[in-house]
Amino acid sequence: MTTPGPGPLPSPVPASVPPPVTSPPNPARRHLAALVIGCLLLLPGLGMLLGGAGVVGAYAFGRDSAGYLALTLPSVHSATPAVTAEDVIVQTGPDVPAWVLDRLDLDVRLAVTPSAGGAAVFVGVAPEAQLTAYLDGVAHDQVVGVTEPRNGAPRAAVLRTTPGANTASAPTGQTFWTSAVTGTGRQQLTWQVTGGQWAAAIMNADGSAGIDVAATLGVRAGFLLPLGLLLLGIGLVVTGLAVALVIRGARTGGPSRGEPAPGAGVPAVPSPLGSAAHGTSAAPEPWHTHARAVSPVALDARLDAPLSRWLWLVKWFLAIPHVVVLALLWVAFVVVSVVAFVAILLTGRYPRGLFDFNVGVLRWSWRVGYYCGNGGLGTDRYPPFSLDDDPDYPAHLSIAYPERLSRGLVLVKWWLLAIPHYLILGLLVGGSWGWTAARDEGWRVDPVGGGILGLLVVVAGLFLLFTDRYPRSLFDLVVGLNRWVYRVVAYAALMTDAYPPFQLDEGGAETPPPPPTPPVPPDRVDSRQLTG
Secondary structure, eight states: OOOOOOOOOOOOOOOOOOOOOOOOOOHHHHHHHHHHHHHHHHHHHHHHHHHHHHHHHHHHHSBOTTSOEEEEEEEEEESSSEEEEEEEEEEOOTTSOHHHHHHHTEEEEEEEEESSTTOEEEEEEEEHHHHHHHTTTBOEEEEEEEOOOOTTOOOOEEEEEEOOBSOOOOGGGOSOOSEEEEEESOEEEEEEOOSSEEEEEEEETTOOSOEEEEEEEEEEETTHHHHHHHHHHHHHHHHHHHHHHHHHHHSOOSOOTTOOOTTOSSOOOOOHHHHHHHSSOOOOOOOOOOOOOOOSEEEEEOOOSSOOSSGGGTHHHHTHHHHHHHHHHHHHHHHHHHHHHHHHHHHSOOOHHHHHHHHHHHHHHHHHHHHHSTTOOOOOSOOOSOSSOOTTSSEEEEEOOOSOOOTTGGGTIIIIITHHHHHHHHHHHHOEEEEEEETTTEEEEEEESOHHHHHHHHHHHHHHHHHSOOOHHHHHHHHHHHHHHHHHHHHHTTSOOSOOOSOOOOSSSSSOOOOOOOOOOGGGSOGGGOOO
């Protein structure tokens, strides 16, 4: 006799259909923006910080007992009647009020010692226009720069000669000098700077040709210490803000690629108990995925662990043999690309042997870059000297061989069609800026290498140095940027007709893992599995 089993379980309480899901602001984008802005602020912040420290250090340790910062020229020699400094003393425009320089509290000291003990020397400061008129038609040398001491050679003045007469009227008889001293032996002129355009001259007292002196130019600036402290303060604020943004951006702002958020990843399955208790069904947020671009260029990297805190500081030195070999290989890469250009134009095919060689050069470059350069510092394993793929190495690159290539595209894709990507890569790889000084042109801004990608790698190195960890989100971003770079390089090198996507595919793996399979909710268990 059988006992009847239990009756069917009560049907789950129907759940109301959740409203359409609207995508919230993407936290990954917010973190990416914070990371990029932080990196962009880091460079000027460090520049002001180091500049302020240099100014304060010069004020504290570079002054003499009288408070002057001095520049000594052991020898100033000229065969002309005068040596002038017309553009490097002080220049202010006519619209600049005189009180500006008065507030700066700037003093100039010019000391001159003739090589011949009995010679009478003259040193004077005058308005630039009047000094120019006085020396009109007279030969003279103008100081346009100062060389730095190298290989034991002393510092020297760089002179630019203006031809003319070999004698000048005696400077001691002129009345336009604002400040002047004359006599035998060491002569020292001290002048408080005021607004205007001024110039200095060193001459023989009788205006004759032939000057051979040692000179010392000193500057005492009351604003130097406040300026240094101001730069230090601003640099600390900007650098602190940049570091905070970088740390925020390097943190995982949400689930990693391929990992659903807690409670997400499956359609909403309401719980009868939850519905009964609360009267509503809380539908979890759906898992939003972003499909990766389809590209014949596959770039993969594996983040090794543990990584040395300090080895990244010397990897560039250890990789010098690779750099030398790659310099030669890239010359061959360019030559092979030119040969391939002709072959594609005539036959529509990229010779397989040439293609494999260029892929090997890119693969070698990616391994070395991943070890010590913009690739990300993601491994401490020394790269192999090989064009072939090394299955054991944590960085891989492969490009699918194209059976046919367009003869028409080969004429324009490497320069015209790739221009948008070149502009982007210019920012990513070579878009940082620096201050340089030109002897005749003053200070100017010039581009320097590195770009955003280089800054991100430096930030990763600093994380390793101070925290002994490599933020995963930062690693994914660096590899994604490199993936973009190599896709463009392969396209510009005529190795594919597939236009590089304007898409940042982050992560070390070319194909992200699928989301985990969600567990079966208890309320979906088949009632027929229950036995009496």
